[in-house]
Amino acid sequence: MMMKLRQGEHSVHRTPRAVRLLAGCAVLxxxxxxxxxxxxxxxxxxxxxxxxxxxxxxxxxxxxxPELAAGVDSAASGLAQRAEQARADAELARAGxxxxxxxxxxxxxxxxxxxxxxxRLEQRNFDQAERLAQRSLGMAGNDRDLxxxxxxxxxxxxxxxxxxxxxxxxxxxxxxxxGERV
Amino acid sequence: MPRSSxxxxxxxRRPAGGRLRRVLRAxxxxxxxxxxxxxxxxxxYVQNLDREIRAQFEGQRWALPAxxxxxxxxxxxxxxxxxxxxxxxxxxxxxxRSGKGARAGEYExxxxxxxxxxxxxxxxxxxxxxxxxRVQMDRGHVRSITDRDTGAAVDLxxxxxxxxxxIYPTHxxxxxxxxxxxxxxxxxxxxxxxxxxxxxxxxxxxxxGIARAAxxxxxxxxxxxxxxxxxxxxxxxxxxxREQTLSRKLNEAxxxxxxxxxxxxxxxxxxxxxxxxxxxxxxxxxxxxxxxxRFYYQRPLNxxxxxxxxxxxxxxxxxxxxxxxxxxxxxxxxxxxxLNAMHETGLADADTVAxxxxxxxxxxxxxxxxxxxxxxLDLVRRELRAEYADEDLRSDGLxxxxxxxxxxxxxxxxxxxxxxxxxxxxxxxxxxxLQAAAVVTxxxxxxxxxxxxxxxxxxxxxxxxxxxxxxxGSLVKPFVYLAALTNPRRYTLxxxxxxxxxxxxxxxxxxxxxxxxxxxxxxxxxxxxxLVQSYxxxxxxxxxxxxxxxxxxxxxxxxxxxTPAPNPSxxxxxxxxxxxxxxxxxxxxxSGGYATGTRAIRxxxxxxxxxxxxxxxxxxxxxxxxxxxxxxxxLHDVTVDGTGRAIGQRLPQRRLAGKTGTxxxxxxxxxxxxxxxxxxxxxxxxDDNRATGLTGGSGAAPVWAGIxxxxxxxxxxxxxxxxxxxxxxxxxxAARIVDEDHAxxxxxxxxxxxxxxPEAVAECEGEADGDAAGWFGRMFRNQD
Numbered sequence: 001m002m003m004k005l006r007q008g009e010h011s012v013h014r015t016p017r018a019v020r021l022l023a024g025c026a027v028l029x030x031x032x033x034x035x036x037x038x039x040x041x042x043x044x045x046x047x048x049x050x051x052x053x054x055x056x057x058x059x060x061x062x063x064x065x066p067e068l069a070a071g072v073d074s075a076a077s078g079l080a081q082r083a084e085q086a087r088a089d090a091e092l093a094r095a096g097x098x099x100x101x102x103x104x105x106x107x108x109x110x111x112x113x114x115x116x117x118x119x120r121l122e123q124r125n126f127d128q129a130e131r132l133a134q135r136s137l138g139m140a141g142n143d144r145d146l147x148x149x150x151x152x153x154x155x156x157x158x159x160x161x162x163x164x165x166x167x168x169x170x171x172x173x174x175x176x177x178x179g180e181r182v
Numbered sequence: 183m184p185r186s187s188x189x190x191x192x193x194x195r196r197p198a199g200g201r202l203r204r205v206l207r208a209x210x211x212x213x214x215x216x217x218x219x220x221x222x223x224x225x226x227y228v229q230n231l232d233r234e235i236r237a238q239f240e241g242q243r244w245a246l247p248a249x250x251x252x253x254x255x256x257x258x259x260x261x262x263x264x265x266x267x268x269x270x271x272x273x274x275x276x277x278x279r280s281g282k283g284a285r286a287g288e289y290e291x292x293x294x295x296x297x298x299x300x301x302x303x304x305x306x307x308x309x310x311x312x313x314x315x316r317v318q319m320d321r322g323h324v325r326s327i328t329d330r331d332t333g334a335a336v337d338l339x340x341x342x343x344x345x346x347x348x349i350y351p352t353h354x355x356x357x358x359x360x361x362x363x364x365x366x367x368x369x370x371x372x373x374x375x376x377x378x379x380x381x382x383x384x385x386x387x388x389x390x391g392i393a394r395a396a397x398x399x400x401x402x403x404x405x406x407x408x409x410x411x412x413x414x415x416x417x418x419x420x421x422x423x424r425e426q427t428l429s430r431k432l433n434e435a436x437x438x439x440x441x442x443x444x445x446x447x448x449x450x451x452x453x454x455x456x457x458x459x460x461x462x463x464x465x466x467x468x469x470x471x472x473x474x475x476r477f478y479y480q481r482p483l484n485x486x487x488x489x490x491x492x493x494x495x496x497x498x499x500x501x502x503x504x505x506x507x508x509x510x511x512x513x514x515x516x517x518x519x520x521l522n523a524m525h526e527t528g529l530a531d532a533d534t535v536a537x538x539x540x541x542x543x544x545x546x547x548x549x550x551x552x553x554x555x556x557x558x559l560d561l562v563r564r565e566l567r568a569e570y571a572d573e574d575l576r577s578d579g580l581x582x583x584x585x586x587x588x589x590x591x592x593x594x595x596x597x598x599x600x601x602x603x604x605x606x607x608x609x610x611x612x613x614x615x616l617q618a619a620a621v622v623t624x625x626x627x628x629x630x631x632x633x634x635x636x637x638x639x640x641x642x643x644x645x646x647x648x649x650x651x652x653x654x655g656s657l658v659k660p661f662v663y664l665a666a667l668t669n670p671r672r673y674t675l676x677x678x679x680x681x682x683x684x685x686x687x688x689x690x691x692x693x694x695x696x697x698x699x700x701x702x703x704x705x706x707x708x709x710x711x712x713l714v715q716s717y718x719x720x721x722x723x724x725x726x727x728x729x730x731x732x733x734x735x736x737x738x739x740x741x742x743x744x745t746p747a748p749n750p751s752x753x754x755x756x757x758x759x760x761x762x763x764x765x766x767x768x769x770x771x772x773s774g775g776y777a778t779g780t781r782a783i784r785x786x787x788x789x790x791x792x793x794x795x796x797x798x799x800x801x802x803x804x805x806x807x808x809x810x811x812x813x814x815x816x817l818h819d820v821t822v823d824g825t826g827r828a829i830g831q832r833l834p835q836r837r838l839a840g841k842t843g844t845x846x847x848x849x850x851x852x853x854x855x856x857x858x859x860x861x862x863x864x865x866x867x868x869d870d871n872r873a874t875g876l877t878g879g880s881g882a883a884p885v886w887a888g889i890x891x892x893x894x895x896x897x898x899x900x901x902x903x904x905x906x907x908x909x910x911x912x913x914x915x916a917a918r919i920v921d922e923d924h925a926x927x928x929x930x931x932x933x934x935x936x937x938x939x940p941e942a943v944a945e946c947e948g949e950a951d952g953d954a955a956g957w958f959g960r961m962f963r964n965q966d
Contacts, residue, residue: 071258071260073260105261
């Protein structure tokens with residue numbers, strides 16, 4: 001939906017849903033850490049660049065009160081909409097500023113992180129695009145659409161950096177998520 | 183030659199007259215020649231003045247100081263904010279508490295509702311209109327915001343940001359340029375009434391005015407009136423030196439005529455209201471009414487009352503002679519004269535003038551514009567210097583938007599003053615010299631919210647928060663343990679570490695034997711205990727096992743710029759950092775493993791509101807958040823059971839995390855830690871590195887608790903991580919407890935990441951471990 005890039009390339013093969021789901025979980029478990037407490041082979045060296053999933057939580061204090069949470073949400077999403085408009089007007093810097101402002105209000109909103117990742121990607125700041133997408137992925141929980149969108153950003157960031165091997169991994173992750181767009 | 187014959191004949195008739203004529207003719211020619219030459223010189227002279235005038239009038243007229251702003255307060259339903267904090271912010275912005283809060287810069291409090299009217303402001307991401315709203319607050323949160331005009335709900339708005347400082351032009355002129363249509367008509371009227379009543383009709387010079395002034399001066403025997411028009415005064419201020427010579431007077435008159443010829447009355451007035459000298463504060467000269475309004479009343483010009491406008495107009499005649507702060511009686515008399523002049527010219531009726539004359543002077547006692555938050559401003563200047571030339575900062579009218587939260591800053595300043603005064607006596611005979619620094623940053627973005635560089639936060643001296651590089655001691659330990667915990671197959675919080683004497687080689691080959699703070703050795707301790715109780719020996723052994731270079735790596739992932747030699751002593755904090763740099767390292771821990779570095783500036787805008795630089799959120803390295811979460815749990819225990827337990831005692835309702843640091847001979851007392859949204863770092867020590875007698879736990883932790891208690895933060899997350907589970911652990915054997923009916927002496931519930939809990943099951947039967955427990959056992963016996 002937000003990702004306009006590479007939209008034309010729809011994959012044609014269709015695997016049964018259950019298989020895709022399983023494969024998705026397996027690849028995710030390796031690449032991002034799946035949301036299930038499965039053991040996974042831990043690297044001997046401390047990992048320094050692959051984030052783990054973080055628990056998605058609304059603003060503390062607002063948590064016990066849905067009305068407060070809704071207020072925070074609507075303030076942040078209003079800014080996100082303005083950012084989207086700025087992006088559509090090719091005012092990428094302004095879009096970034098608006099999203100950063102939204103993130104100050106709702107720092108745990110995984111979708112805001114993803115939107116900022118897209119803006120950085122369009123600014124050809126591939127390094128930040130990937131890191132922001134990883135950050136979003138870490139908070140995405142089980143939201144497969146969001147996971148897909150983040151992996152798409154990661155893929156394009158890696159392609160932008162000519163990181164062939166990294167791009168291949170991202171493509172695999174996307175395929176596992178049923179990312180038909182790749 | 184009829185002409186010559188005629189002249190000859192006339193000479194005959196009137197010989198004397200002929201000579202005169204001859205002289206006259208020669209004189210005429212000479213005069214004509216002289217006049218022509220004079221005119222030529224005059225044309226050149228006028229052309230020259232004209233060029234000078236146009237250069238000044240049409241170029242960039244003034245060198246404008248850079249303005250530094252705090253972060254704007256964002257208001258939206260659901261925001262954590264209590265009434266006191268909102269009022270503190272409004273008071274800092276010099277909002278007036280009034281009956282309705284309906285005019286710009288006014289507010290009113292009614293139980294849980296704060297009514298306020300903001301001022302319009304342009305930010306980097308666009309303009310924010312003025313709004314008149316009711317903010318309803320309840321239990322520490324904004325409940326709703328209602329527009330008072332339309333009744334509509336407001337989702338999000340910003341209050342204009344507090345001006346926290348300026349970077350002035352080298353000549354010291356400070357001004358806020360205003361357009362003529364922003365100037366209250368009453369001010370223009372008063373100015374014309376008192377200074378130059380024929381301003382609208384004369385052509386730059388007013389002979390009638392000069393005559394009247396000369397007559398008045400003659401009668402008084404001294405100078406009581408000036409005959410200068412506003413145009414002449416502008417010329418005097420604008421182009422000329424202060425010397426009183428005839429040639430200067432001539433220049434002034436000619437230039438006034440040229441100015442009037444070239445430009446409209448409006449343009450001349452606008453230049454005047456921005457140029458006129460209206461006050462002095464040290465090196466800083468206040469020019470123009472826009473800045474004078476802020477300087478004397480801390481409000482924008484359009485919010486001033488008639489009497490206040492009259493006072494400012496009165497200052498145009500002599501800002502130091504009529505200085506309302508130093509000479510209130512003179513200032514008052516002058517103000518009243520201006521008000522009378524307004525009455526005489528029909529600008530104000532008798533009642534209005536009487537009311538205005540009855541008002542007190544009420545200029546603000548403090549002179550705003552000095553650096554109110556010197557340490558933070560110093561940091562801003564340092565960050566700017568990397569990209570901007572000093573001259574641009576001083577003259578281009580840049581606007582610099584920072585992350586400072588004035589409400590938090592004021593609270594931190596107050597806490598530092600009081601808490602440091604409370605712990606200082608324990609530093610013994612040199613208690614007075616104990617110094618302090620404190621930093622508060624936003625945990626997610628790394629933005630600096632508050633910075634204190636001196637025990638007396640208003641003192642603009644050595645900025646310890648940024649400049650003091652001190653050994654960080656045990657503040658480094660969390661990173662040793664984090665490096666281990668990222669490898670859950672080999673290390674957990676229950677890993678047993680050796681606590682027996684060890685001697686290692688330092689870089690130059692000398693042997694090094696680290697000791698625990700209490701000089702005891704405990705044989706074996708869990709990693710959890712070693713961290714929470716800050717034991718040195720097991721930490722050094724752990725670092726040695728995983729490799730000190732791993733520690734360097736993880737520190738660099740979290741933003742360390744330097745590359746320290748991988749000496750084993752690094753594991754005990756043989757590394758010199760500033761409090762701000764420490765905050766940068768801890769920010770990564772507070773945000774679940776994502777390092778961002780620290781920043782104080784958000785945007786730099788030029789005078790036309792174009793964004794010159796944007797310092798955005800930038801993610802640096804990342805460490806798996808499961809490992810960071812384990813560490814966070816242990817760091818929370820530091821504040822409850824460990825070396826920082828003073829914190830848990832003071833703030834029992836909050837889940838906070840952090841670490842103490844104490845360097846050799848008690849030279850530095852540190853505490854660094856975080857809540858769910860802030861990172862805080864406190865340092866105490868002596869500038870000359872003398873011993874303080876304070877530890878991180880006894881000295882810095884109470885100050886830190888005092889600060890965190892004032893912040894609008896909550897508790898760090900507990901549990902609820904998909905790949906973390908908790909197990910009861912026997913601390914002596916580091917084995918799991920499965921039987922509820924156990925006899926283990928020292929039991930603790932610990933988190934484990936990725937199924938890394940020990941498989942061994944504790945067998946605490948009889949008195950097997952009884953003697954090993956000691957005081958430590960007693961301490962934890964009733965924990966879970």
